[in-house]
Amino acid sequence: MEFEAVIGMELHVQLKTETKLFCSCRVEFGAPPNKNVCPVCLGMPGVLPVLNKKAVEHALRVAIALNCRINRESLFARKNYFYPDLPKGYQITQYTTPIGWNGWIDVNGKKIRIKRVHLEEESAKTVLEGDYAYIDFNRAGIPLVEIVTEPDLTSPGDAVQFVKTLQTLLRYLGVSDADMEKGQLRCEPNVSVRRRGEEKLGTRREIKNLNSIRSLERGIRYEIDQQIKILSSGGEVERATLLWDEKEEVTRPMRMKEEEEDYRYFPEPDLPPLLLTEDFIKEIRKTMPELPHERKERLIKEGLREYDADILTRDLERGRYYDEVVSLTSDPPETAKWVITELKEKFPPARELAWIINAVKEGKITRNAGKEILKEVIEKGKPAEEIVKEKGMTQVSDEEEIRKLVEQAFEMHPEEKERLFSGERKLVGFFIGEVMKLSGRRANPGVVKRMIEEMLG
Numbered sequence: 353m354e355f356e357a358v359i360g361m362e363l364h365v366q367l368k369t370e371t372k373l374f375c376s377c378r379v380e381f382g383a384p385p386n387k388n389v390c391p392v393c394l395g396m397p398g399v400l401p402v403l404n405k406k407a408v409e410h411a412l413r414v415a416i417a418l419n420c421r422i423n424r425e426s427l428f429a430r431k432n433y434f435y436p437d438l439p440k441g442y443q444i445t446q447y448t449t450p451i452g453w454n455g456w457i458d459v460n461g462k463k464i465r466i467k468r469v470h471l472e473e474e475s476a477k478t479v480l481e482g483d484y485a486y487i488d489f490n491r492a493g494i495p496l497v498e499i500v501t502e503p504d505l506t507s508p509g510d511a512v513q514f515v516k517t518l519q520t521l522l523r524y525l526g527v528s529d530a531d532m533e534k535g536q537l538r539c540e541p542n543v544s545v546r547r548r549g550e551e552k553l554g555t556r557r558e559i560k561n562l563n564s565i566r567s568l569e570r571g572i573r574y575e576i577d578q579q580i581k582i583l584s585s586g587g588e589v590e591r592a593t594l595l596w597d598e599k600e601e602v603t604r605p606m607r608m609k610e611e612e613e614d615y616r617y618f619p620e621p622d623l624p625p626l627l628l629t630e631d632f633i634k635e636i637r638k639t640m641p642e643l644p645h646e647r648k649e650r651l652i653k654e655g656l657r658e659y660d661a662d663i664l665t666r667d668l669e670r671g672r673y674y675d676e677v678v679s680l681t682s683d684p685p686e687t688a689k690w691v692i693t694e695l696k697e698k699f700p701p702a703r704e705l706a707w708i709i710n711a712v713k714e715g716k717i718t719r720n721a722g723k724e725i726l727k728e729v730i731e732k733g734k735p736a737e738e739i740v741k742e743k744g745m746t747q748v749s750d751e752e753e754i755r756k757l758v759e760q761a762f763e764m765h766p767e768e769k770e771r772l773f774s775g776e777r778k779l780v781g782f783f784i785g786e787v788m789k790l791s792g793r794r795a796n797p798g799v800v801k802r803m804i805e806e807m808l809g
């Protein structure tokens with residue numbers, strides 16, 4: 353292709369804290385409108401903000417996980433603009449000194465540079481209904497972390513992988529649920545296109561209102577195509593902020609801008625500089641959880657296939673469940689197989705699945721019986737051991753007992769028996785099947801096979 357896309361990304365992440373960034377109002381998803389408000393987050397005159405320490409810890413965790421340099425001293429600033437969902441008429445954010453800067457993250461082997469990570473407050477939420485716009489101030493003042501990348505992404509697929517990687521990371525850190533549908537993670541890509549080989553970046557356009565991974569992918573793809581069309585017909589791309597129309601799957605200009613808006617940033621006079629002591633940073637570093645890439649590497653080292661390790665890394669809930677079960681079975685590959693292929697949404701108590709896996713390995717029950725038992729454990733909530741006893745599903749490995757069953761099978765199929773004994777070895781499988789049937793699927797197939805082979809001499 354003659355053109356190439358250059359994409360940068362701005363992410364806003366709602367941090368998972370009990371209370372808002374500068375007041376003690378609760379952070380709660382789905383609360384009745386305007387329930388969690390107070391004079392501070394409503395922007396009443398004369399009130400003073402008090403910084404939430406937990407939010408600072410979360411932001412610092414993000415900055416550390418993104419390999420950022422940390423500013424030991426950072427300032428809060430006022431970003432002034434006039435909009436109905438901004439009660440104070442300004443947003444408290446970090447401008448000249450973000451908490452973290454100059455970091456990077458590895459996305460499928462590609463290094464994406466992180467320009468900055470900073471802390472700021474969320475605006476209120478505008479809800480459009482018919483001819484009216486309603487404002488819900490529950491959201492005003494929720495702590496956000498903003499993550500800005502350098503323009504290191506080159507395709508819609510890249511952008512999707514980047515966001516998914518960050519989503520997983522944020523969940524591991526426990527700083528956000530990062531659910532795009534709930535608005536806890538919002539991404540605004542800026543897209544430009546240039547002729548291949550050209551150094552200079554093209555004019556970039558920002559896309560807003562991308563509420564899902566699917567929209568993100570489609571929005572960027574659409575915008576790249578638009579810009580290529582404009583450039584190939586000799587036109588010039590105009591700088592703009594675009595809104596993604598999810599229904600029509602097109603972008604529409606929200607505003608065209610000739611230059612950066614002037615937000616008249618100035619230092620927030622009501623908050624002292626944020627000082628992070630060496631001890632505080634050390635403490636946070638010490639309490640960092642295992643990160644996704646570390647986890648994946650560990651799982652592979654423990655003997656899992658890359659594919660399985662990947663699933664148990666991306667799906668945190670399943671991964672944590674796996675950890676619990678494997679601690680009771682000490683057999684990573686076998687445990688991964690069960691946790692990945694045999695479980696849908698409902699997970700039984702870890703000790704029950706571990707009991708089943710161990711029982712199959714010890715030859716107490718067959719694999720198929722194990723699967724059946726697992727189903728019942730999930731549906732009825734009964735212990736696996738009890739189900740096995742009740743149903744008499746214990747596997748038969750006793751050689752004498754199995755020899756009798758083989759003989760019985762031979763008697764039932766004399767013709768096949770003769771063909772088998774005159775050299776038609778493929779009939780071994782047929783007789784294994786017959787013995788399994790006779791035993792009510794409880795015979796140990798390995799022992800059955802060995803017995804038949806022994807009898808053949």
Ligand SMILES: [Zn+2]
Nearest residue numbers: 375377390393
């Ligand atoms: Zn409040």
